[in-house]
Structure formats: C-alpha cells, structure tokens
Amino acid sequence: MEVLDGIFTGIISAGTPINLMLCLAGALLxxxxxxxxxxxxTATLAILLPVTYFLPPLGALIMLAGIYYGAQYGGSTTAxxxxxPGEASSVVTAIxxxxxxxxxxxxxxxxxxxxxxxxAGMVSNIxxxxxxxxxxxxxxxxGPAEYFSLxxxxxxxxxxxxxxxxxxxxxxxxxxxLMGLIGTDVNSGGMRMTFGSVYLFDGIPFIVMAVGFFxxxxxxxxxxxxxxxxxxxxxxxGLWPTREDFRRCVGPVLRATGLGTIIGILPGGGAxxxxxxxxALEKRISKHSAEFGHGAVEGVAAPEAANNAGAQxxxxxxxxxxxxxxAISAIMLGAMTIHGIVPxxxxxxxxxxxxxxxxxxxxxGNIMLLFINLPMIGLWVRLLQxxxxxxxxxxxxxxxxxxxxxNNSVFDVAITVAIGVIGWIARKGECSAAPLMLGFVLAPLxxxxxxxxxxxxGGDATAxxxxxxxxxxxxxxxxxxxxxxxxxxxxxxxEAFSEESS
Amino acid sequence: MTARAIRINQPDLVxxxxxxxVGFIALWELRDLHVGTLQEMGPAYFPRALAxxxxxxxxxxxxxxxxxxxxxxxxxxxxATVLIVSAVLxxxxxxxxxxxxxGAALLVAISSFADTDARMRQVAVSIVCLVVFTxxxxxxGLGVQLPLIRGF
Numbered sequence: 001m002e003v004l005d006g007i008f009t010g011i012i013s014a015g016t017p018i019n020l021m022l023c024l025a026g027a028l029l030x031x032x033x034x035x036x037x038x039x040x041x042t043a044t045l046a047i048l049l050p051v052t053y054f055l056p057p058l059g060a061l062i063m064l065a066g067i068y069y070g071a072q073y074g075g076s077t078t079a080x081x082x083x084x085p086g087e088a089s090s091v092v093t094a095i096x097x098x099x100x101x102x103x104x105x106x107x108x109x110x111x112x113x114x115x116x117x118x119x120a121g122m123v124s125n126i127x128x129x130x131x132x133x134x135x136x137x138x139x140x141x142x143g144p145a146e147y148f149s150l151x152x153x154x155x156x157x158x159x160x161x162x163x164x165x166x167x168x169x170x171x172x173x174x175x176x177x178l179m180g181l182i183g184t185d186v187n188s189g190g191m192r193m194t195f196g197s198v199y200l201f202d203g204i205p206f207i208v209m210a211v212g213f214f215x216x217x218x219x220x221x222x223x224x225x226x227x228x229x230x231x232x233x234x235x236x237x238g239l240w241p242t243r244e245d246f247r248r249c250v251g252p253v254l255r256a257t258g259l260g261t262i263i264g265i266l267p268g269g270g271a272x273x274x275x276x277x278x279x280a281l282e283k284r285i286s287k288h289s290a291e292f293g294h295g296a297v298e299g300v301a302a303p304e305a306a307n308n309a310g311a312q313x314x315x316x317x318x319x320x321x322x323x324x325x326x327a328i329s330a331i332m333l334g335a336m337t338i339h340g341i342v343p344x345x346x347x348x349x350x351x352x353x354x355x356x357x358x359x360x361x362x363x364x365g366n367i368m369l370l371f372i373n374l375p376m377i378g379l380w381v382r383l384l385q386x387x388x389x390x391x392x393x394x395x396x397x398x399x400x401x402x403x404x405x406x407n408n409s410v411f412d413v414a415i416t417v418a419i420g421v422i423g424w425i426a427r428k429g430e431c432s433a434a435p436l437m438l439g440f441v442l443a444p445l446x447x448x449x450x451x452x453x454x455x456x457x458g459g460d461a462t463a464x465x466x467x468x469x470x471x472x473x474x475x476x477x478x479x480x481x482x483x484x485x486x487x488x489x490x491x492x493x494x495e496a497f498s499e500e501s502s
Numbered sequence: 503m504t505a506r507a508i509r510i511n512q513p514d515l516v517x518x519x520x521x522x523x524v525g526f527i528a529l530w531e532l533r534d535l536h537v538g539t540l541q542e543m544g545p546a547y548f549p550r551a552l553a554x555x556x557x558x559x560x561x562x563x564x565x566x567x568x569x570x571x572x573x574x575x576x577x578x579x580x581x582a583t584v585l586i587v588s589a590v591l592x593x594x595x596x597x598x599x600x601x602x603x604x605g606a607a608l609l610v611a612i613s614s615f616a617d618t619d620a621r622m623r624q625v626a627v628s629i630v631c632l633v634v635f636t637x638x639x640x641x642x643g644l645g646v647q648l649p650l651i652r653g654f
Contacts, residue, residue, distance in 0.1 A: 054644050165514075171521045171559040174552050178528050181549045190545030193531040216586070223582035223616055389617035390624065393610045394632055396586065400593050400609060401602075401636050405646040410594040417590040422520075424583070428575050429517030447548045459541030 003129055006348075010356025014364060019062050022055065023361055026063035027368045030070020035077050035380045036391055041089075042327045042434075043218055044071035046210035047395065049335055050402030057339040058354055062361040064335055068328065069121070069365045072311065073373055076113045076304060077380055081106055089271035089307040092279040096292065096299030103295050108241040110377050112249060112297055113304040114370055120257040120305035121366040124312040127261050128319075129359050132348065135320045139345035142321075144452035145464050149473035151446045154323045156477045158438045159484065166484040168431045176439025179204060181447065199411045206334035207406055208416045209440055211399050213433045214327075216420025219392050221427050241297065249301040252282045256302040260309030265316050271326070274310030275303035312362065319343050319355065323442070327434040330441045509570040516575065518564025525557035582616040589613035601651040602641060606633045 013019075029051070033044045048067050052060040072089075079090040080097030093113065100109040142150070155177075159169040182193045183203030194200040241249075259281065260274035282302040283292045292299050315332070317323050322344035324330040336343055341354060348355045373380075403412050423433055457463035465471050528549060538544030589612035597605035607629050614625040640646045 051644075165563075167559060167563060168514075168517050171517065171556065171563065174556045174559065175521065175524055178524065178549060178552050178556065181552075185545035187543075188536065188545045190535050192535065192545055192549055193528055195531065216590075220583055220586060223586070224577045224579040387619075389614065389619050390628060392616070393589075393613040393628060396589065396613050397593075397606055397609055397632055397636055400590055401606070401640050401646070404597065404648070405640055405644065408647050410598055413594040414591060417587055417594075420590075421583075421587060425516065425520055428513065429515075429520055430513040431517050431520075450548065451543045454540055455542065459539060461540065 003133065006133070006352060006356045007129055007360065009352060010358070010360030013058060013353045013357040014062055014360040019059055019357075019361070020364065022059050022063040023066040023364050024368050024372070026052075026066025026068075027070040027365060027372060028066075030067035030072075031074040031077075031369075031373065031376075031380065032070070032383070033395075034071035034074025035383055036074075036386070036395075041068065041071035041075050042210075042331065043214040044074070045328065045331045046207070046214045047399055047402065049207050049210065049331070050405050052335065053338065053406060057336075057341055058357045060335065060339055061341075061354065061358050062364075064332065065358065065361045065365045066368065068311075068332075069362075069369045072308065073114065073117065073369055074380070076117070077110060077377075080109045080113065080300070089275050089311070090303075091272075092275045092303040093300055093307075095279075096294075096296050099293070099295035100297070100300065105295070107377065108245060108297070109300050111374060112241050112245060112301050114373055116249065116253045116256070116301040116305040117308035118366050118370045119253055120260060120309040121312055122363060123257050124261045124264070124309035125359060125362050125366075127313060128316050128362075129356075131265075132316060132320050132355070132359075135316065136345040136348050139321050142345070142469070143467070144449040144456070145467050145470040146473070148446060148449040148453055149464060149470040149477070150321060150323055151442050151449070153473040153477045153480075154317070154325050155435070155438060155442060155446075156480045156484075158325060158435050159480075164430050164432060168429070169435045172426065172431045172433070172436040173439040176436035176441075177443040177446065179209070179436075180440040180443025186444075186448070187451065199409070199415075204415060204419070204440075205406065205412060206338070206441070208403060208412050209419060209437065210331055210334065211403055212416045212419025213423040213437060215395065215399050216417060217423030217427060217433070219396060220420065220424040222388065222392070245297045248288070248297055252278075252286070252298040252302040253305045255281065256304075256306035257309045260306035261313045263306075264310030264313030271307040271311040271314065271328075275307040278302045278306035319347060319358070320345060322445070324438060327437050330437045333441055509568070509572045511567040511570055511573050512575045513573055514563050514567035518560050518562075518567060521556050521560030522564060523560075525553045525560055528553040528556070579616075581618075585616040586613055589616075597648060599652065602637060602648045603633055603651050606636060 014023075026048075029048055030044055033047055034041055045064070045067060049064075052063050052067075055063060075090045076093050076097070079094035080101055083094050083098040083101075097109045097113065100106065155173050159166060159173055178193070180203070182200055184190070184201050185192055191201065256274075256278035259278045260271075263274045263277060264271070279292075279299060279302055282298050283289050286292065286296070286298055288296055288298065311328065314325055314329055317325050318329040318333060320343075322333075322342065324333045333343060341347070341351065399416070400413050403416050404410065406412065426433060426436070453463050454461065464474060532546045532550050532553065535546035536544030537546045537550060589609045592612060593605050593609040596608060610629045610632050611625060614620045614628060637650065641648055641650065
C-alpha cells in the first residue's frame with residue numbers, strides 16, 4: 001500500500017497545471033530538437049538542460065522527463081524516415097522502420113513506434129514504482145566499500161556495452177575519471193589539475209562536458225561527413241496501422257517490454273542492449289522472420305518497446321543507488337545534482353514528493369507524447385527537411401548562450417569548445433564518449449568511497465573483499481573484465497594466425 | 503617505407519596519443535601535490551594512479567596501431583572545424599564587452615560559413631531570426647544577465 005500512497009503523492013505533486021505545462025513544453029522541445037538529424041537524445045538533453053535551470057527541482061525533473069521522451073521519440077522518427085539513428089538504441093529500429101518508410105508505410109511505422117514505446121514506458125514505470133522502495137531499503141545498508149565496488153561495477157558494465165574496442169573504452173573511462181577529479185580536493189583543499197586557473201577550482205561544470213562532448217563534437221563530425229545527413233524518403237501517408245499490424249505486434253511488444261525491463265535494470269544495460277536483444281529474439285521466434293530486414297512491423301515494435309522499457313528501468317539504479325549506468329542517466333544525475341537533489345537510497349525517505357513526482361511525471365510524459373506526436377507527425381517530417389547548413393549555427397548559438405547562462409561565465413563557453421575539440425579528436429580515434437561521461441560523473445563518488453573505506457580499515461585493502469555485497473560486485477566486475485578482454489585476445493590471435501599462413 | 507606506413511591503424515594511433523598526452527599532462531599537473539599512503543590518501547594519490555593507467559593504455563593502444571589493420575581517419579573538414587571553433591571563441595570574447603546582439607550575430611555569421619553552400623541572404627535572415635529569438639528567450643524570458651548592446 002505504501003507504493004500506492006507514493007504514486008498518489010506523486011500524481012498530486014506532478015499533476016499541477018504548471019508542471020503539466022512544463023512536461024508538455026519539454027516533450028515538444030525534446031521532439032523538436034531530437035528530430036533534427038544528427039542529434040541524438042543525449043545531445044538533445046545536453047542542449048536543453050540549461051533551460052531547466054531556472055525551474056524549481058521537481059519542475060526541472062518533470063521537464064527533463066518530457067524532454068527525454070520527446071528526444072527518444074524524435075530519434076526514432078529520424079531513424080524511420082531518413083535511416084539516421086540518432087543513437088545506438090535506435091539503430092535496430094532503422095533497419096525495418098526505414099524499409100517500411102520506403103514502402104510508403106512511414107506513417108504506420110511511426111504510429112507503431114509511438115504506441116509500442118508508450119505501452120512499454122507505462123508498464124516499465126510500474127515496475128520502477130514497485131521495486132524502487134524495496135531496493136532502496138536494501139541499499140541503505142551499503143557502506144563506502146559497497147559503494148566503491150558498485151561504482152566500479154557500473155563503470156565496467158558501461159565499458160562492456162560501449163561500441164568498438166574495449167581497451168579504448170576503458171581508456172575513455174579513465175580519462176573521464178581524471179577529468180572528474182579536476183578542481184579542489186575536498187579532503188585536503190589541494191588544487192588538482194587546475195592549470196593554476198581560478199575558473200577550474202570547482203572543476204569542469206557538468207553541462208560544459210555534456211554539451212562539449214555531445215553537441216559541439218557532433219556538429220564538427222557532421223560537417224565532415226555530408227552523407228550522414230539523409231533526406232526524407234517518400235511521402236508520409238496512411239498514419240494508422242492496420243488491424244493486421246496490431247495483431248502481429250501484441251506478442252513482440254509484450255515480450256520486448258519484459259526483456260527491456262530486465263536488461264535495463266542492470267547497470268550498463270539500458271536502451272541499446274535491450275533493443276538489440278529483443279530484435280534478435282523476435283527475429284528468431286517470429287512466424288514472419290523472413291520479412292525482418294525488409295519492413296516487418298514487429299521489427300519496429302519490438303526494439304522500440306524494449307528501448308523505452310530499458311531506458312526507463314535504467315533509471316532504477318540511478319534513483320535508488322545514485323549510480324548512473326549510461327550517458328543519459330549520467331546527464332539526469334548531473335541535472336539533479338545541480339538542483340541539489342542527491343539520488344540514492346535516502347531520496348525516497350527524504351524527498352518522497354520528488355521521487356514519486358518523478359515517477360508520475362514519466363507516466364504523464366508518456367501520455368503527452370502520444371497525444372502530441374501522433375497528430376503532429378506531418379510537422380516533424382517537414383522539420384526533417386530543413387537543410388543542415390541552417391540548423392547547426394542555431395544549435396551552436398543555443399549551446400553557447402545556454403552554457404553562458406548557467407554561471408554567467410564566458411570562460412565556460414571557451415572550455416566547452418575546447419572539450420568539443422577533444423571530443424572530436426576522440427571520435428577520430430574511434431573512442432565512444434559515453435564511458436567518459438560516466439567516468440566523469442562517478443569520479444568523486446568513486447574516490448571518496450575508496451578513501452573512506454581505506455581510512456576506516458587502516459589501509460587494509462582486503463576491506464573490499466571481506467564484505468559480501470562488495471565482494472559480489474567486485475567478482476561481477478572481474479567477470480565482465482574477462483568477458484571484455486577474451487574476444488579481443490581471440491581476435492588478435494586470429495589475426496596473427498592469418499598473417500602467418502598468408 | 504611507404505608500404506610500412508600504410509599498415510598503421512590511424513584511429514588507434516590518435517587514441518593512443520590522446521591518452522598518453524592527457525596522462526602526462528595530469529602527472530605534470532599533480533607533481534607538487536601530496537601523494538600519501540593507502541590509509542591516508544593525499545590529493546594526488548587516486549588521480550596519479552589513474553594517470554599511470556591512462557599512460558599504460560595509451561602506450562598499448564598506440565603500439566598496437568603499428569600492427570594494423572590499416573585504417574585512415576576518414577574525411578577532414580579543417581575549414582569547418584576552424585570556423586566553428588573561432589565562432590564560439592569570438593562569441594565568448596565579445597558578448598561581455600560589446601553585447602549579446604553583436605556577439606551572437608558574429609557567431610551565427612562565422613559558423614554559417616563552415617558550410618560551403620552558405621548564401622549571403624540566407625545567412626542574414628538566419629542572423630536576424632536567431633538573434634531576436636534567443637535574445638527574447640534567454641535575456642527577455644529567463645533573465646540572463648547580458649547587455650544587448652553596450653554603448654560605444
């Protein structure tokens with residue numbers, strides 16, 4: 001009953017007219033930016049983050065939830081219409097979605113995507129509401145050793161799921177950790193890696209990292225590869241899916257929702273893995289498996305349901321343990337910290353209205369999105385036709401004034417572009433930015449708990465392995481590290497072998 | 503000579519150099535800070551350990567780039583990169599001194615020419631729309647402290 005009470009509180013605090021307006025505005029803005037080709041949900045969140053700074057904490061969270069949903073849906077729209085997935089989680093959607101669009105069934109594909117994500121989001125959120133409090137009371141027993149091991153586990157799982165070379169992903173994580181430690185050391189007051197500049201005493205602001213790495217470097221990369229800016233395929237007509245489409249999608253959507261929720265709750269799981277896994281599952285068990293890749297409706301419904309369920313379940317570790325497990329939840333954590341909200345096991349006790357309000361706002365966001373998007377698909381399609389040369393100066397200006405507005409600091413603006421250049425170099429080196437972002441956000445937590453544990457244990461490093469929960473996380477981390485390195489070793493050996501024989 | 507050079511995996515080389523450079527910069531910046539012991543860690547203990555790991559990874563990734571597989575860095579657009587970076591820097595230098603309107607107009611103008619298709623008239627229209635729109639939202643609506651134009 002406690003949960004029902006909580007949900008009730010949440011709906012009351014989130015359901016005020018102002019908050020509903022914020023949610024609506026967020027969903028609209030999120031879709032607006034998210035639908036622009038070349039801008040994924042992460043970049044959208046980063047670009048729009050400054051807008052929420054002027055709001056009270058709950059209002060900001062609600063607007064962010066709206067932005068997030070809007071961005072996610074906007075990303076699916078570009079994936080379907082122009083075969084340009086905004087981020088990894090909608091890569092699979094693009095496979096069948098684009099084929100459907102080429103057959104002139106873009107409308108049906110978009111509607112299916114919207115309905116499937118809507119359903120998955122609603123259900124997965126019930127799951128968060130039900131498990132959150134229980135998980136939080138378990139996490140209350142965590143000491144510094146547990147937190148350190150958990151953070152390490154979170155970082156490692158993000159590395160496993162990063163695309164490309166695992167060793168480079170580890171490198172990016174370490175790089176992120178280092179950048180996260182810039183500034184004053186809280187324990188000793190020592191200035192670390194500040195290059196003697198007063199501006200860096202408080203470290204690099206989170207938003208500067210997010211905008212630099214995701215928005216600016218994305219612009220730089222897009223300008224180098226004109227072919228990634230696709231054009232809209234055909235006309236969008238016949239919005240509503242047929243009864244046959246619905247019948248075929250019920251099973252896949254249900255399975256994908258379950259799968260997405262389970263995968264999403266694992267740190268590092270989340271949207272991407274969920275969508276890939278559910279697509280693979282449906283392709284294997286479907287009666288129409290031959291149609292997959294040539295425009296199967298299930299091929300849109302399943303990954304869309306799974307990525308929404310996964311992304312949402314992914315917020316569980318963030319809200320309850322304070323450990324983000326992907327780039328998007330890292331940005332959410334950054335936004336919360338700026339508003340003085342500390343996610344973690346105490347959030348439910350100390351700020352029940354915030355926790356439940358956030359949960360409720362996700363339902364509200366889902367509903368709003370459905371009602372604003374279905375009728376407005378035509379408008380989003382037209383937006384896709386705006387040429388990139390008109391778009392990027394606007395995005396750039398929006399980023400700059402947004403960054404400036406946070407601290408009234410032009411120094412922040414300059415740092416942002418510097419970080420954008422680093423992000424661009426990292427892209428040239430084929431290193432993905434997500435693990436870096438996670439490292440950046442988790443660095444203070446990791447260091448504080450490491451120091452605290454060793455201080456308590458008197459410098460005895462076995463403190464991490466003598467506590468069962470901590471040990472479990474460490475073993476899981478070690479197993480993942482092995483999984484991560486084994487295929488690399490195998491591949492390298494294969495290369496060596498093939499060279500010898502040739 | 504060229505036959506050997508061709509086998510370099512350039513993305514790995516770039517990544518390796520990036521890790522190495524950042525690692526060494528971090529070590530240099532941390533040189534004067536107290537390291538401490540495992541029990542009583544000083545400010546430099548953890549970041550220094552990270553920097554060593556980063557240097558090691560940089561060495562490994564950089565070294566393996568010489569064993570291929572051969573790959574180049576893809577297309578470059580130096581003009582776009584330079585223009586985008588300068589547009590932002592010009593904005594950063596001008597907004598406080600001469601005001602938001604000229605600063606933002608310069609940013610849009612300079613960055614627009616990062617695309618070779620930019621046309622004068624379109625750029626002018628963009629400048630007017632964007633500057634008015636963002637000034638209305640951020641300075642008018644959200645109350646960001648910036649002069650629109652500072653008196654000459």
